[in-house]
Every structure is written in structure tokens, then in C-alpha cells.
Amino acid sequence: MKFLDQCKIYVRSGDGGGGAVSFRREKYIEYGGPDGGDGGKGGDVWIEAVDGLNTLIDYRYQQHFKAGTGVHGMGRNRHGAAGDDVIMKVPVGTQVLEEDKETLIVDLDTPGQRYLLAEGGNGGWGNDRFKGPVNQAPYHANPGLPGQERWIWLRLKLIADVGLAGLPNAGKSTFLAAASAAKPKIADYPFTTLAPNLGMVDLSPGERFVLADIPGLIEGASEGAGLGTRFLGHVERTAVLIHLVDATQTDVVEAWRTVRHELEAYDEELGDKTEILALNKIDALDADTVEMQREALAEASGAEVRLVSGVSGQGVRELLREAYGLVRQRKAEIAAEEAGPEAAGWAP
Numbered sequence: 001m002k003f004l005d006q007c008k009i010y011v012r013s014g015d016g017g018g019g020a021v022s023f024r025r026e027k028y029i030e031y032g033g034p035d036g037g038d039g040g041k042g043g044d045v046w047i048e049a050v051d052g053l054n055t056l057i058d059y060r061y062q063q064h065f066k067a068g069t070g071v072h073g074m075g076r077n078r079h080g081a082a083g084d085d086v087i088m089k090v091p092v093g094t095q096v097l098e099e100d101k102e103t104l105i106v107d108l109d110t111p112g113q114r115y116l117l118a119e120g121g122n123g124g125w126g127n128d129r130f131k132g133p134v135n136q137a138p139y140h141a142n143p144g145l146p147g148q149e150r151w152i153w154l155r156l157k158l159i160a161d162v163g164l165a166g167l168p169n170a171g172k173s174t175f176l177a178a179a180s181a182a183k184p185k186i187a188d189y190p191f192t193t194l195a196p197n198l199g200m201v202d203l204s205p206g207e208r209f210v211l212a213d214i215p216g217l218i219e220g221a222s223e224g225a226g227l228g229t230r231f232l233g234h235v236e237r238t239a240v241l242i243h244l245v246d247a248t249q250t251d252v253v254e255a256w257r258t259v260r261h262e263l264e265a266y267d268e269e270l271g272d273k274t275e276i277l278a279l280n281k282i283d284a285l286d287a288d289t290v291e292m293q294r295e296a297l298a299e300a301s302g303a304e305v306r307l308v309s310g311v312s313g314q315g316v317r318e319l320l321r322e323a324y325g326l327v328r329q330r331k332a333e334i335a336a337e338e339a340g341p342e343a344a345g346w347a348p
Contacts, residue, residue: 003196004057005156005234008099014042014067014083016121016144019129022075023137034137035077036127039144042120043067043083049108053091054198056156067118070144073126083120090154093237097153105152109159109237117152121145155233158196160212161327163235165263166244167255168215171280173197174310175244176213179320196234201320209327212238232266239330240274240323244308245297247279252293253300274326278306278319 017039024032045067068083096105096115106115124142131138164172180199197213214235235241243259245252256277264271279297282290290307298305306322308315 003055004060005055005158005196006154007056007059007063008151008153009059009063009065010149010151011045011086011088011118012064012066012149013045013118013120013147014069015147016040016042016123017070017072017080017083018143019124019126019141020073020075020078021127021139021141024076034127034131035075036141037073037075037078037080038126038129039073039123039142040070040080040082041123042070042144042147043085044116044120045086045088045118046114047088047090047094047096047106047108047117048114049092049094049111050089051092051111053089054156054158056090056094056154059088059154067120067147069147070120070123072144073123073141077126077128079126080123082123085120088117091156091158093157093159095155095157097155099151099153101153118148118150121147157237158198158212158234159210160198160234160238161209162201162211162240162242162323163238164211164213164244165235165241165259166280167246167259170244170246170255171310172213172244175242175280175308175316176211178310178313178316180211201324203317203320203324207324209324232263232270235273236267236270238273239327240276242276242278242319242323244278244280247281247290247293247307248284252279252297256297256301274330275303276306276319276323276326277301277303278308278315280308280310282307283309283312283314 019039020036022034022036024035026032045065065086065088067086070083071080073080090108092109092111094108097103098105108115122145124144127138127141130140164175166172176197176199180201196215199211200208201211202208212234214232243256245255249255277297279290279294294305294307306315306319308319310316
């Protein structure tokens with residue numbers, strides 16, 4: 001299945017059905033009077049976040065969604081049926097934006113969350129509604145109200161707990177394969193990953209989290225070079241970033257600075273996100289060279305540098321456990337913020 005994370009679509013709710021003008025005329029029944037029924041309500045257009053989806057590819061082949069029109073009212077006070085609703089199912093993490101691609105309408109970040117994109121028009125009243133002591137035989141009814149229409153953008157930001165960042169060929173896909181059951185494409189050339197990959201990391205029956213592998217960044221990505229920063233939106237929701245640096249590179253410090261610059265240029269909050277720095281591919285170097293690279297990177301970054309190898313598995317488990325601890329800590333902080341000061345108990 002191909003990966004698609006943004007698309008533009010057109011939605012239109014249904015028009016309401018018109019009210020009927022009708023009079024009761026039956027043999028042996030006098031004073032029949034008006035009996036025109038109301039028109040049915042037009043169908044609504046809803047969007048719903050569901051589990052089990054991780055791409056918007058279905059909306060590449062169908063960009064127009066129109067709800068059903070309400071049925072017109074009929075004689076004998078028969079009301080028209082309502083038009084059929086349209087329910088668009090999208091992956092959890094999908095954002096709905098206005099046509100300007102900037103104004104956020106709704107962020108569907110919870111499974112089962114629904115939002116009304118376009119409400120159907122109300123059905124018109126039949127002439128039975130207008131009868132009275134003054135006008136006992138009304139010859140008019142209301143037309144149904146028109147539906148709403150709009151162009152919108154859908155943008156998917158995958159729901160992941162931990163994101164992998166780094167230059168192309170830093171070993172992110174190999175690390176993902178070693179850490180989870182995911183089977184990403186792995187090759188010895190840059191840009192083997194052209195779309196984000198997700199993997200479920202199982203540390204124990206009660207310890208699991210989602211790990212996202214993002215296509216590599218290069219210098220100038222924030223200005224559109226390479227794959228640009230198109231896929232960085234998928235790590236905005238993560239609690240932790242694992243920054244992998246290829247230990248076999250000549251200048252590991254420059255590699256780290258390049259990615260850090262692009263992260264900060266894309267979004268200030270993304271640049272401030274908790275980061276675990278790790279030297280990858282240490283199995284390809286001798287111990288002295290690894291230590292030299294680690295010291296250079298630690299001095300430049302001012303942070304502790306972990307040593308891992310996606311091929312041999314060295315240090316992978318320990319790094320994942322550290323990431324899981326930070327994810328739990330961040331989730332606890334978010335829960336406390338949402339609960340507010342009332343959750344801490346009353347104090348004079």
C-alpha cells in the first residue's frame with residue numbers, strides 16, 4: 001500500500017427536500033383542507049478517525065464527497081425521507097485544514113473522534129404547516145435549504161511515541177527492524193526510505209510503544225532540498241527523538257549539526273523536543289575509533305552519547321528502555337497538565 005499523508009478534497013452536504021402543496025380530496029369527506037408534508041433533511045458529511053489506517057491513499061482516487069438530497073414532501077401529510085450521510089474514515093492523527101492549508105478545522109487525534117464537516121440543508125415545510133383560521137387553504141410551501149460545500153485539506157501526522165531522526169543512510173531503517181517487527185526497506189545507499197515507517201516495540205507484555213522511522217534529512221532540507229521537511233510533521237507528536245549518527249562518517253559532529261539545524265528550522269518546538277543522541281554502526285569500527293567519535297560528538301553536543309548497532313543489536317535494548325522511560329514521563333506530565341490544579345487536591 002502506498003503512503004499518502006496529505007490531499008485536497010471537496011465535500012458537499014445534501015440539499016433539503018421541498019415541502020408539498022396538497023389538499024385532501026376524498027369522496028364523502030368534506031372540509032378536507034391542506035395535507036402537504038415536509039421535505040426531508042439533506043445528508044450530512046462527517047469525518048471520523050479510525051484505528052487500522054496509516055495512509056490517506058484512498059482519497060487520491062476519490063476527491064469528491066456528496067451527501068444525499070432529502071426527498072420532497074408528499075400529500076396525506078407524508079414527510080420526505082432524509083438524505084444519506086457521508087462518513088469519511090481517516091487514520092488517527094489526521095488534521096483537517098481550510099483551503100488555505102493553514103487554518104486548522106479539527107485535529108482527529110483520538111480513535112472514534114467525529115467531526116461534522118458540512119451540515120445538510122433543512123427540509124421545507126409543506127402547506128399543512130401554514131393553515132390557520134385566517135388562511136385555511138394555503139397554496140404555498142417552503143423549498144428545502146441548500147447544503148454546504150467546501151474544499152478542505154487532509155494532513156496526516158502519524159501517532160508515534162518515539163521518532164528516529166538522522167541523515168540518509170544513518171541506519172534508521174536497520175535500527176527500526178532490530179527494535180520491532182517492522183520490515184522496512186534496507187539498502188547500502190541513501191534515501192532507501194521514501195515514506196515514514198512505523199514499528200511496535202515490545203519490551204515486555206506491559207511495556208510497548210510505537211517507533212517511527214522518518215526519511216533522512218540533508219543540509220538545506222528546510223528550504224526544500226532532498227525530500228525537504230515534508231515528513232517531519234510525523235514526529236511532531238512524539239515524546240522523544242532518537243537521533244542516530246553514523247559512526248563510520250568522517251565528521252560525526254557536522255552530521256549531528258546538520259540534522260539539528262533542519263529540525264530547528266522546521267519548528268522551534270521540534271528542536272526543543274527531548275533527544276537521545278546515539279552513534280550507530282559501531283560494529284563496523286574498532287573500539288579506539290568508536291571512543292574517539294563518541295568523545296568528539298559528546299563535546300560538541302554537550303550531551304551523553306549512546307553506542308548502538310542495529311546490525312548486531314548492541315546497545316539497542318538499553319536505548320529502547322531509556323526511550324520508553326522518557327515516553328512514560330512525558331505522558332504523565334501531559335496527564336497532569338490536562339487534569340489541572342484540582343487533581344492535586346484543595347489547599348488553603
